[in-house]
Amino acid sequence: KQEVTQIPAALSVPEGENLVLNCSFTDSAIYNLQWFRQDPGKGLTSLLLIQSSQREQTSGRLNASLDKSSGRSTLYIAASQPGDSATYLCAVYTNAGKSTFGDGTTLTVKP
Amino acid sequence: DAGITQSPRHKVTETGTPVTLRCHQTENHRYMYWYRQDPGHGLRLIHYSYGVKDTDKGEVSDGYSVSRSKTEDFLLTLESATSSQTSVYFCAISGLAGVSDEQYFGPGTRLTVT
Numbered sequence: 001k002q003e004v005t006q007i008p009a010a011l012s013v014p015e016g017e018n019l020v021l022n023c024s025f026t027d028s029a030i031y032n033l034q035w036f037r038q039d040p041g042k043g044l045t046s047l048l049l050i051q052s053s054q055r056e057q058t059s060g061r062l063n064a065s066l067d068k069s070s071g072r073s074t075l076y077i078a079a080s081q082p083g084d085s086a087t088y089l090c091a092v093y094t095n096a097g098k099s100t101f102g103d104g105t106t107l108t109v110k111p
Numbered sequence: 112d113a114g115i116t117q118s119p120r121h122k123v124t125e126t127g128t129p130v131t132l133r134c135h136q137t138e139n140h141r142y143m144y145w146y147r148q149d150p151g152h153g154l155r156l157i158h159y160s161y162g163v164k165d166t167d168k169g170e171v172s173d174g175y176s177v178s179r180s181k182t183e184d185f186l187l188t189l190e191s192a193t194s195s196q197t198s199v200y201f202c203a204i205s206g207l208a209g210v211s212d213e214q215y216f217g218p219g220t221r222l223t224v225t
């Protein structure tokens with residue numbers, strides 16, 4: 001059974017700092033991996049999707065990497081801002097239509 | 112944002128009553144999903160659909176049924192609601208490229224079973 005772990009569970013940083021969020025998974029036979037952002041009381045917003053054949057994806061200040069062999073993905077956020085405060089979730093898709101989500105990392109960026 | 116709506120957005124119901132949640136999309140995406148989100152359990156897949164009238168079970172399907180008679184609508188039914196089904200329910204869609212495509216989520220339905 002696929003298990004997805006996100007460490008740390010919570011992170012607090014001062015504005016402007018660069019930071020890395022981690023996602024690890026136990027079964028490397030994945031189709032792809034997706035990073036989401038969730039604001040309190042809201043739905044999930046897609047940030048980046050990395051196909052299993054890719055090593056990384058970039059969008060603005062965000063860069064996500066994928067190492068299937070080691071079962072790890074990282075989300076790098078450059079020059080963090082208070083508006084980046086949210087819970088960040090990773091999801092791994094392994095079988096047709098099946099997905100496993102991590103519990104998320106709650107990020108607080110202090111002004 | 113992907114064109115996904117969920118209704119109702121909030122519902123309070125009593126134990127033992129049937130409840131139907133609706134997910135509607137305007138994107139013509141093939142795949143649709145129902146998840147529940149609970150503290151300490153994260154997001155868990157309930158059921159998904161890979162086409163009209165084609166559905167399959169997810170991780171936590173007991174007590175739930177689904178139907179998809181049109182591409183744009185995916186219904187989740189709690190046949191006889193229980194307090195353990197109090198949760199936030201999210202619908203998601205993915206797409207045109209199949210299961211390897213990005214998932215887009217709706218705004219969620221907060222269901223309370225008393």
